Amino acid sequence: MDLQILPTEEQEMLRESVRRWASTRDVREPGNAEADWAYGAEQGWLMAGLPEVAGGLGGSDVDSAVIAEELGRALVRSGFVECGMVGAHLLLAVSPERAEEVALGGAKPVLAHDEPGMRGHFPNIETKATENDGWKLTGTKSAIVGEPTSLVVSARQTDGALALFEIGALSAPVRSYETIDQRAGIELHLEDTPAQLLLSGSAAENALKEAIDRALVLESAEALGAMEAAFDMTRDYLMTRKQYGQLIGEFQALRHRIADMFIELEQARSILQVGLSGLASGKTSERAKLAAATRARVAQAGLFVCGQAIQLHGGIGVTDEYPVGHFYKRLVAFANRHGGEARQVERFAELAYG
Numbered sequence: 001m002d003l004q005i006l007p008t009e010e011q012e013m014l015r016e017s018v019r020r021w022a023s024t025r026d027v028r029e030p031g032n033a034e035a036d037w038a039y040g041a042e043q044g045w046l047m048a049g050l051p052e053v054a055g056g057l058g059g060s061d062v063d064s065a066v067i068a069e070e071l072g073r074a075l076v077r078s079g080f081v082e083c084g085m086v087g088a089h090l091l092l093a094v095s096p097e098r099a100e101e102v103a104l105g106g107a108k109p110v111l112a113h114d115e116p117g118m119r120g121h122f123p124n125i126e127t128k129a130t131e132n133d134g135w136k137l138t139g140t141k142s143a144i145v146g147e148p149t150s151l152v153v154s155a156r157q158t159d160g161a162l163a164l165f166e167i168g169a170l171s172a173p174v175r176s177y178e179t180i181d182q183r184a185g186i187e188l189h190l191e192d193t194p195a196q197l198l199l200s201g202s203a204a205e206n207a208l209k210e211a212i213d214r215a216l217v218l219e220s221a222e223a224l225g226a227m228e229a230a231f232d233m234t235r236d237y238l239m240t241r242k243q244y245g246q247l248i249g250e251f252q253a254l255r256h257r258i259a260d261m262f263i264e265l266e267q268a269r270s271i272l273q274v275g276l277s278g279l280a281s282g283k284t285s286e287r288a289k290l291a292a293a294t295r296a297r298v299a300q301a302g303l304f305v306c307g308q309a310i311q312l313h314g315g316i317g318v319t320d321e322y323p324v325g326h327f328y329k330r331l332v333a334f335a336n337r338h339g340g341e342a343r344q345v346e347r348f349a350e351l352a353y354g
Contacts, residue, residue, distance in 0.1 A: 007066065015066050017043065022074030027229070027323045030182045033147055036078040041105025046084040054092050055100035061085075061214065061279045065221035065272065072225025075330055077183045079146030081222055083108040086215045090152055090164075093207035094198050109166075110148035111211050112141040112188050120339015120347065122212055127190065129155040129163055137165060137195045141188035143337055145179065151188060153195060154208055164204045165195035181329040209284060213291035216338065217275040220298040223334045224268050227302045230309040230327040231265050234258065237313055257312060261305045268301035289351040292344045299341035302331035 007015065021039070025031060040046060049064035050056025057063075064085045071080055084102060087109035091098035101107035118124050127139025137155050144151070151172055153165045171194075175187045199207055235258060238249030248254055275294030278287040306328040310317035317324050335341050 007062075011063060011066050014048065014063065015070055018045065018067050018070035019073065022070050022076065025074045025076070027075040027326050028320065030077050033078040033184070036076055037080075037084075037108065038105060040078070040080055040084065041103075045080065046088065046105060047103045049085055050088060050092065050099055050103050051096075054088075054096040055103040061218065062276050064218055065276055068218050068221040069225035069228070072222035072330075073229040075181070075226060075326060077181075079108065079110065079148070079184075081218045082110045082146045082215070083148055085218050086111060086211055087148070087152065089214060090207055090211045093203065093210075108146065108149045109152055110144060110146045110150075111208075111215070112144050112151040112153045112186075113208065113212065114141065114143045114338065116140055116142050118339070120343030122209075125154055125156050125162065127153065127155040129157050129165065129195070130192075131157075135165060135195050135197050136192040137167075137190040138192055139190050141190070144186040144188060145183050145337075146186075147184045148186075151186075152198065153188070153190070154204075157200065161201050162205045162208065163200040164198045164208060166198050167193065167195050179333055181326070181333045183333070206284075209288065212338075213287050214279060216291040216295040216344070217272070217279055219334060219337070220268075220272055220275060220294050223298050223302050223331060224265075224272055226327045226330045226334075227265060227268065227305040230306045230324055231261055233324055233327075234261070234309040234312050254312065257308055261308050264301040264304050268298045268305075271297040285351060289348055292348040292351065295338070296341045296344035296348060299331075299335035299344070303335055306331045 044057060045067050047056045048059045048067060049061055052058045068081050068085070088099050088102035090111055091102060091109055102109065113122070115126055117126065127137060127141065130136050137153060139155065141153060148169045150169055151167045153167060155163055155165060157163050173189050173191070173193060175189065177185045177187070179185045238254060238258060239247060241248050271294050275290050278290030281287055309324050310328055313322070313324050316322045319325065338344070
C-alpha cells in the first residue's frame, strides 16, 4: 500500500488558500452557508477531487481531504464534504454530467442512507421501493447533514435488490432541525413518495459502498482540522495564562497533558493517510476496512483532544462565548454519526477477521 506522506507543492498552495479564507471566520457563528458554497465553487474546491471528464481538476481524495481539513479548522458548516465531495462522486457513478453540475456549484446532492435502526450496520436498509405508476419510496432516513438541492436515497426493491433514487429537496417530506454543532440537519419521512431511479443492482451497491467509505474518511479529515485548531488554541493559552506569577504552560503536569494531546493528534493524522490510501487502492474490502479504522481512531483522538482542550482552559472552556467548546461539539457530533466509533471498531473487526 503506497502512502502519500508529504503533500505536493500544489496541495500546499491549496491548503494555504483555504486556510487564508477560513482564518477570517468566527467559529462561534454558523455563517452564511449559501455564500460559503458559492465562494468554494468559485475557488474550484468542488472541482479538486473530480476527474476532468466530470468538469473537475483531475485531483484525488487527498486534495479533497486537504480542503476538508482546513474547513474543519474553521468549523465551516456548508456541507462541502457531504455534498461537494461525497455527493458529487456518487452522481459521478450515474454520469459525468451529473457530477459536473456539482463541480460548478449548481447542485448540492447529499446521500440519505442512515436510518434510525441502522446504527452503522450499513446493509440494513428498511426503506422500500415499489414501482406503481413510477417509483415510490416508503421509510425513514435520519442524520442527514447539509442544505441539499437533492437527496440520493438508498432503498430495497421488492426483490430485495438495492437501488439508489433521487428526490428533489424542495419536494421531499423532511423535518429540519439544528444539530449540536449548529449544522442544518434533516430527517426524511417517506410515504409512497415519488422518486427517480438512478442506479440499481450491483451498480447501486458499488456506488453506495464507495460513497460510505469516502464519507467516513473525508469527514475524518474535517474532524482532524477541528482538533488541530483546538490543540493550537490550547497550546497558545497555556503559554499566555499566568497563575501564581508563572505561565501555566510551564507546570510539568500540564506539559504532560498537552504532550498527550499532541500524540493523539499525530496518530489521527497518520491513520487519515492510511484511510486515504484505502480510497485510492481500488480494493473494496481493503477500502472499507481502512475507512472504518480511520473513522474509529479519529473519533477517539478527537474526543480526547477537544475534551482536554476544555479542561485545560478551565471554566471559560465550557462557555459558548469562547471558541474551544464549539470544536468539542463538532467532535461529539462527528463521533456519534454512522453508528458511533464503537460500531466502526466492530466493523473493522468484521472486515479484517470475518
